Amino acid sequence: MSIALVLTSPTIRTITSLQTELAERLDESGPLQIDATAVDRVDTAGLQLLAAFVRDLRAEARTVEWVGCSDALQKAAQALGLHSALCLPGTAAPGSDKN
């Protein structure tokens, strides 16, 4: 069972180290858990990276499970229409998820 990926503030400020960390996670195999309960700050750069990450994971047929997701992250993801791209749990914005 792999260790959950813990996110704190995925923003443009820490984007480079976040990218490194995510890239390392891509090298692993098996399902991945992401813990985003502690996320207080997030921006478009962060969400973009995360969305790419989730997409690449799923392309390798790996599953993503969000074991916790802060309000901040939920709101930001919905604002950008990336809620489903991130496979976030919870109520999606109306009309944006017809999956």
Add this chain to the structure above:
Amino acid sequence: MDLDLAQFHSSFFEESFEALDGMEAALLGLDVGAPDPERVNSIFRVAHSIKGGAGMFGFKDVASFTHTLETLLDELRSGRMAVTRDISDKLLLSVDVMRAMLTSVQRKEAVDMQKVADLQFDLEMIVAQGAGGAAAPAAPATAAATAPAAAAQPAAAGNGAAAASANGGSNAARWAIEFRALPELLLRGNDPIAIFSSLAELGKLTVVANMQAVPRLRSIDAERCYLTWTLELESDCARDQVDAAFEWAAVDCELTIKRVEAGASSASAAVAPAAVVEAPVVAAPPVQVAAAPKVVEAAPKPVEAAVAAPAPAAASASTAQAAATPAAAGPAPKPADAKEPAKAAAAGGEHSSIRVSIEKIDELINTVGELVITQAMLSELGRKLDGSVAEQFRSGLNQLERNMRELQESVMRVRMLPISFTFSRFPRMVRDLAQRLGKQIELKMTGEQTELDKTVLEKIGDPLVHLVRNSIDHGIEAPDVRVKAGKSPTGIVHLDACHRGGHIAVEIRDDGNGLDKSRILAKARSRGLVGQNDVLTDEQVHELIFMPGFSTAEKTTDVSGRGVGMDVVRRNVKELGGKIEIASELGKGSRFIITLPLTLAIVDGQSVSVGSETYIVPLTSIVESLQLQPQSVNRLSGRGEVFSFRGDYLPIVRLHELFGIEPRATALHEGLIVVAEGDGRRIGLFVDELLGQQQVVIKSMEANYGPVDGVAGATILGDGSVALILDLSGLIRVAAGTARAA
């Protein structure tokens, strides 16, 4: 925030003026019958980019005007309205108005709003009228709905209510928004989260993100934004409220905002891609998306389906640029789209260059100049050394000298710009002037890539303008006169530039009537400039037109013919170290040839010695050097010493007296006379002897000491001593003053 932004103002102005030049050139080249879509698009982009920048800096008047302009241009580029001659003229006027506005804003002066308001009103009327009739392949409901709505919305006024009622909207109207971030968006501190959140406050917002352009995680440049969004806002708000949400990001994105008729098929609101704001690499093909939100997942397939579905409807409303083959849906649009942005980028003038301030370049040139002097001194010392090591040293110095020369040439070239910068003003000028004078003129320009020094370039503009005006006004005849003379009714004015042996030759040629020598002679005689019985060569007759106050024009137009022109032209050319010559044939045409040095920082000079001092006389000023016989000198009261030269009496200027130096010889026949000219007058400079001819680097008098009449600058010779470079015009003035006092 204000403090931060002000530093970007000058960049914005520079780029905007340049962009306006581009817009003007594109308009002039526009074939009204069959306008090139790429040209129209590039014109749109200019308006769009200026609008964005103006909005960002809070230049409300500029933003408002360019917004109206952009609306009209959008109609034109999408084919909903046709380009007419009237529209083309109004657009050219807009360029003038925008230039004036930007200049006023730049100088923090009041803008002449009357002109702006008048033209803006005209443009709005055109859009409003055009929306009704023009060839509109688009779904008419949408076109009719959006056009008047657009027309009624100058950014300043909130006409949302009016537009809504025009639509007969019962339900809340919807806004279909396409938002594509340009790479710098995030770096510039703009975050779509904030933008979309503020939009969401206006009504019900649906956001669909497109991740197509997002690379694989490892390849992502994490500070760039690759996402594009399609948004739909259900709201009764006014257009400018929607605009306001995007205000800060306007420059960093491609944005299209369209009002959707309540209940209209959202598929027909398919959007044409917005113009490129800056000319960056366009990563993704423009996405044609139906306003009805569909899930855009990371996997590409659903997106393609979404693209394919509205393609037929979309194609009809799309611009030529994004023209997907109307019939084909599916993958076909993508490759075509991918090509177009690349073409747009290329047409947008993508080349690798950076802006450098002129001070930095001048500093660089100065330093290189110092290096040249130091190297010359070292070479001088090297000559005095003995021994085998000295030999190697000298050979090393030779190598250094070669390197220096290369370095100097490279650095001089940095300041060189193609003459097209100056030529570019002529198409517009010729067109306006020809129209005003009722003449038909074809302007030909060749050699526009010929490069010359920036300062020379700037100063040659006015003389060229005058010469071209002359050609059109006096040279080229009226169309009927030309036809009677067996010529085509359209006269040709040809501007040409080329490098000729270390100089630039700029030529203005016309196939007009040529200079009428007999009329010139008659005029000169009537003015007493030439004796009644004097016989003049053709050359000498041509020279007459350079005399101040001379003009043979029957009546002076306000264009030229005031008679102050040609002498000023010649003086300006001379000041640049160049000369101007005329060749003309009656009935056939004239040629004015201006020869200019490649650069102003170096002068070819003749060194002369006066006592223990060395002076440099610019070679372009020297006519001849000679030794006088004692008997050839006369003394005239009121004019001092004179001598006879080619049928004229020229005054002698004793440099040793002028500069207060102890000369080697005071008797005139023991020294040399250098016949030099400045300002059209000739004098004989009395010097001890001629030293060599050499290229010298000019060092500024003003910068190092102060302006001195008669001295153009100074240079440091190989032996480390300072030599003053003479300025003949100034010297003649000084000498004349002293002579009168004597």
